[in-house]
Amino acid sequence: MTQPLSSPGSLSAVPIIERAVKQLSKLPGIGPRMAQRLTLALLKRKKEEVQELVDALGQLIDGVNPCPECGNYDQQTPCRICADDQRDRSVICVVEQHQDLIAIERTSQYHGLYHILGGVLSPIDGVGPEEIGIPKLLRRLNEPVREVILATNPTIEGDATAHYIQDASKTLGVRITRLARGLPSGSDIEYADESTLALALSTRSELK
Amino acid sequence: MTQPLSSPGSLSAVPIIERAVKQLSKLPGIGPRMAQRLTLALLKRKKEEVQELVDALGQLIDGVNPCPECGNYDQQTPCRICADDQRDRSVICVVEQHQDLIAIERTSQYHGLYHILGGVLSPIDGVGPEEIGIPKLLRRLNEPVREVILATNPTIEGDATAHYIQDASKTLGVRITRLARGLPSGSDIEYADESTLALALSTRSELK
Numbered sequence: 124m125t126q127p128l129s130s131p132g133s134l135s136a137v138p139i140i141e142r143a144v145k146q147l148s149k150l151p152g153i154g155p156r157m158a159q160r161l162t163l164a165l166l167k168r169k170k171e172e173v174q175e176l177v178d179a180l181g182q183l184i185d186g187v188n189p190c191p192e193c194g195n196y197d198q199q200t201p202c203r204i205c206a207d208d209q210r211d212r213s214v215i216c217v218v219e220q221h222q223d224l225i226a227i228e229r230t231s232q233y234h235g236l237y238h239i240l241g242g243v244l245s246p247i248d249g250v251g252p253e254e255i256g257i258p259k260l261l262r263r264l265n266e267p268v269r270e271v272i273l274a275t276n277p278t279i280e281g282d283a284t285a286h287y288i289q290d291a292s293k294t295l296g297v298r299i300t301r302l303a304r305g306l307p308s309g310s311d312i313e314y315a316d317e318s319t320l321a322l323a324l325s326t327r328s329e330l331k
Numbered sequence: 332m333t334q335p336l337s338s339p340g341s342l343s344a345v346p347i348i349e350r351a352v353k354q355l356s357k358l359p360g361i362g363p364r365m366a367q368r369l370t371l372a373l374l375k376r377k378k379e380e381v382q383e384l385v386d387a388l389g390q391l392i393d394g395v396n397p398c399p400e401c402g403n404y405d406q407q408t409p410c411r412i413c414a415d416d417q418r419d420r421s422v423i424c425v426v427e428q429h430q431d432l433i434a435i436e437r438t439s440q441y442h443g444l445y446h447i448l449g450g451v452l453s454p455i456d457g458v459g460p461e462e463i464g465i466p467k468l469l470r471r472l473n474e475p476v477r478e479v480i481l482a483t484n485p486t487i488e489g490d491a492t493a494h495y496i497q498d499a500s501k502t503l504g505v506r507i508t509r510l511a512r513g514l515p516s517g518s519d520i521e522y523a524d525e526s527t528l529a530l531a532l533s534t535r536s537e538l539k
Contacts, residue, residue: 137406139406145387176388179354179355180385
């Protein structure tokens with residue numbers, strides 16, 4: 124699987140095809156082999172269908188921008204969540220990625236605002252508080268905010284980032300919460316990892 | 332993993348984003364979740380980088396066409412393999428897909444021409460000889476062709492297709508061959524499937 128993809132006279136020596144394969148393989152989770160398969164699939168498609176894909180991706184370039192308030196991607200500024208009068212402006216949920224915002228919205232249980240960090244603290248990779256916009260978050264907390272929900276991932280990096288934000292916002296008099304940790308719904312205790320099970324035990328709740 | 336991706340107020344309610352996700356998820360091997368991940372990755376990229384991808388895919392639309400002779404995709408007509416004087420025009424290697432041509436070219440062991448069927452016979456799916464261009468292949472065999480190598484996959488469908496071509500070209504006086512079958516290089520006999528091992532036994536070769 125590590126053989127070079129191009130060889131003289133082969134299909135991949137066609138510059139336009141090589142270029143498409145190269146560009147597709149820059150996408151996350153798409154290796155050279157998959158990129159080649161996608162390119163050939165596109166060549167087999169009707170021209171109008173490929174045009175639709177090209178148009179759809181082209182629109183991403185100028186049609187969608189991060190919200191200057193929260194970092195959420197939208198066609199409007201501020202984004203439709205920040206612009207929504209119905210949402211509770213006194214709660215801010217801090218997430219690592221846009222995917223996390225989507226997941227939380229999907230629960231239909233949250234009606235506050237968001238703040239997308241775009242990453243986690245990672246001193247080894249040179250990612251400090253500035254790089255993930257923590258100063259901007261802290262400025263937002265100067266507005267009348269009642270609660271900050273730290274919804275970074277339950278990982279070492281996510282915990283460290285949440286901890287940093289907690290420390291930095293201690294003096295602001297805002298309630299700071301973190302998503303609960305424990306056994307996921309529908310899971311088997313038999314297969315739970317030790318750390319999750321230990322946490323689920325130590326934070327067990329009273330049945331009333 | 333089967334939850335709907337869009338919900339009111341969420342990121343995926345942004346029409347341009349929804350459109351990109353929808354178009355990407357039409358590609359083979361890319362589900363809605365992956366399409367969403369790719370779209371968000373593109374939104375995070377520099378605009379010039381996304382433009383490069385869009386341009387590269389756009390060029391596929393009009394820049395590359397199947398060769399009228401063999402079906403190989405190229406920017407030139409006939410394709411560079413058909414147009415190459417150095418190639419042996421008396422041998423035609425019949426493959427199912429372009430990927431197979433690429434794989435054979437990569438061996439650097441074959442110097443004849445190709446014929447790409449673009450599929451296999453599959454009466455259940457309404458794919459007959461016409462749909463995979465077998466009449467066109469048979470017309471090519473009327474030219475002075477010495478050998479046809481049937482390089483369809485060693486599967487039931489590939490074998491059936493090869494068999495059909497063999498039958499149809501019997502009267503043309505052309506040598507018809509099929510790629511050898513047996514144990515793949517570097518494999519473990521222990522893990523070989525029964526059919527492969529049985530075939531490798533029955534077609535064993537004399538060591539001289």
